[in-house]
Amino acid sequence: MAIDKDWWRGAVIYQIYPRSYQDSNGDGIGDLLGIVQRLPYIASLGVDAIWISPFFMSPMKDFGYDVSDYCDVDPMFGSIADFDAVVDTAHRLGIRVMIDLVLSHTSDQHPWFAESRADRTNDKSNWYVWSDPKPDGTPPNNWLSIFGGSAWQWDARREQYYLHNFLVSQPDLNFHEPQVQEALLDVARFWLNRGCDGFRLDTINFYMHDAQLRDNPPLPKEKRNANIAPSVNPYNHQEHLYSKNQPENLDFLRRLRAVMEPYGAAAVGEVGDAQRGLEIMGQYTAGDDLMQMCYAFEFLAADQPTAARIVDVMGQVDEKAADGWACWAFSNHDVVRHPTRWNLPPAAQRMFASLIMCLRGSVCIYQGEELGLPEADVAFEDLQDPYGIQFWPEFKGRDGCRTPMVWDSDNQNGGFSDARPWLPVASEHLHMSVKAQEDEPGALLHHYRKAIAFRHSHPALSIGEHDRMQAKGDVVYFTRTAGAQTIFCAFNVSETPSDFDLPEGNWTPIGAELGSAHTSADGRLHLGPWQVCLALKT
Structure with missing residues (x-):
């Protein structure tokens, strides 16, 4: 595929959650060859690129967002050769391939962490965020984990705490260590050399922490919102001034952009911040030496956006990110699907699909969004997501938006797998399958195709x-x-x-x-x- 360094500007990106897209080998779990099988369908949508959620080696405590080897494919999803097949097939169909890089943390089973935790003097002793306890033995500060409780875990080997902004099994890398940055840039080079066209950067604003480990201040109750974490999570009680969003992060992002530039690759960063998301998006995408795109959570929020709210958000973008570039999404693998979240009738789903294709910025659509799939109701005994298990029943986690894609209505598995799927297929999804909608001229699937084509045929909408x-x-x-x-x-x-x-x-x-x-x-x-x-x- 010819290098076009501006291909990302105004692009429509289709997010694939690989565990739930297509199972090719009958084990109930989606895989890379399943994606290859379905790429002609994706091409029929008219999208410019796919974003594949993590498929790296992982113990799967957080379903691939806990990486134990950045440069290999977990056998659950196939092999490196299967990834090459995804890239080759996608490129033949005119589709670029972006992969989900999780750079802020690894699995505790990553060899880097195994070495780092062994003692305080080994070569990787400073690769993670370690700290002595306070004199009374408690953690070094008040930072909290998004998954609940302290962001610090005691380790008996080093007799120190390590930082984990997410699960205890997801220790944070220390970006203040130059060798860590070099190792991660090498990861980016590895995938770029295999034909990858860019990255979705998980939790991009979490890379750097305050080197002084200062306490986060409390957040007044009237300023709290549940865009990033559910309201039942005490994470919402702090202003995360020091645990993330550090200015030194910009230097690393410039280094990453310099690695990507010769390949014509692009990145979209996930900005996880409930108070300053648009401001950080503006910082991280300003000029030509940082990230091309970022997305914040304003349109991934719980409440359906009113006309006034849409105007407010876009006005803030004009003010805080005038030199940057947004990437808009209404649904993804972390939030309740928007037809359910906003209680949208079919006509409203069409309107919002048209709206997002007319906004300034790029667009991400999430698998099944083009079918209008509602959030699935997953029973507690079927839950897989540790986040949902932790906060059930007030927060049911993310499994309801991660159930398998429905390709046909012939059986309970919806054409996803011949075996029992890792999450049950929602019965209410079956009549909304791709096959059923292909045969119905007025189906939402066709509206998405028309809206994407309309955007591409009018430069004012895609890049204006x-x-x-x-x-x-x-x-x-x-x-x-x-x-x-x-x-x-x-x-x-x-x-x-x-x-x-x-x-x-x-x-x-x-x-x-x-x-x-x-x-x-x-x-x-x-x-x-x-x-x-x-x-x-x-």
């Missing part, structure tokens, strides 16, 4: 600038411009009809395939519930 987004009642509206092309976009984000006027000028209606409204005889727009209006300036 936008004017100041505004809201009138339940209608959010803005214009996108690239060169001589200007497109007006309006979205009724409610079930209440709205009347609306087009801006001054000559406008030609476009987007009929997306249900775009036309002006009526009185020259006004009458937007029905969840309806859009798209018009080209002539």
